[in-house]
Amino acid sequence: MRNIVRHFILLLGLIMLLAGGVHAQGSRWNIYDIGGVKYVKLNDVWKFYRFSPKQGKPGCISYGAANRVVSVKPERQDFYVNNYRYILSYPVQRHGGELLISAIDMKKLVDPVLRPRFSKRSGVVKTVVIDPGHGAHDAGAVSPWAREKDCNLSVGLKLKAKLEKLGFRVVMTRSTDIFLTLGQRVAIANRTPDSIFVSIHHNSGRRAASGIETFTLAPQGTTSPFARSRRDEDLAGNDQDSENIALATAVHSRAIKSTKAIDRGIQRARFSVLCTIERPAILFEGGFVSNPEEGRLIATNSYQEKLADSICQGIVSYAQTVGGRGTILKSRKTHSGGSQKGGARLNGGTSYSGTTRL
Ligand SMILES: [Zn+2]
Secondary structure, eight states, rough: OOOOOOOOSSSSSSHTTTOGGGGGOOOOOOEETTTTTTEEEHHHHHHHTTTTEEEOOTSEEEETTEEEEEEEESSOOOEEEEEEEEEEEEEEEETTTEEEEHHIIIIIHHHHHHHHGGOOOOOOOEEEEEEEETTTTTTOSSSSBBBHHHHHHHHHHHHHHHHHHHHOOEEESSSOOOOOOOOHHHHHHHHHHEEEEEEEEEEESSSOOOOEEEEOOOOOTOOOOOSSOGGGGOOOOTTTTTHHHHHHHHHHHHHHHHOOOOOEEEEEEHHHHHHSSOOOOEEEEETTSSSSSHHHHHHHHHHHHHHHHHHHHHHHHHHTTTTTTTTOOOSOOOSOOEETTTOOOOGTOOOOOSSSSO
């Protein structure tokens, strides 16, 4: 049912949801209700960010400013920022000559990605909890070319070494070939203060399937294609929505850039490990062991290094952007020349501007 139920000037509502939108003062947001989901006009979104039409992804409608281009496809859930792919919770709708995007996608995806500095400061990221998926009798995806549990652990240990060199504390949910329940993995993160949680997996599927995808928890009130049921409690989100998408953006974009793998997008899910976690969290899928070409690559030391390196760089960027001031990195020189006890801080923690760097 596509009737417009409401159409009014919004001075509070959405604008307040958009966490201090300085450009939104006095803006008019038309709210449309389509099948119980609230939408806003994409033209209002472009205005809000002061975007103008741009050359973007083929087949898409693209707007942007400076070095940032956002592309959408009518009636699709694809959403691109500088060609990196996100999956919206709801498709972009056509309505009366206008394109509409859901208000929840605007609040929980578009705005945190385009303006991470407006996200709630979650405090300094001191510890990274690395969770290599599966283990022991649970091998995960298995193919003639690679065994998931081994690749997950290998990437995880390489990531640990890189992060520790930069001054982060690292907690591994497993460092050897042991079995842990999903609940045990989550409990480790939940009892580790000032931490983020990065679960490392590899995929399997059709022989031709390949590429990297990164999952974060579906925001509250949205359905997820990966939900196991549609019970009310499955619609719950958590209060780290903005951090989750910022962390996913930082890690995923670097992994795609570094590996040149197919970009399967930043996706929303209600996997067990993402549902009960009380820390910013992602589940990273580093490729398909079931694909002959990618499977062989994933088993190599050099590719695992590449994955670990891009996850590491993503975490560093996230820690500086959303984690706020005081992210101390021991081994890197700052771009702005400022130094802190124990080392230098990239970007000085405050000079970061615009989008999460892609
Ligand atoms: Zn897995």
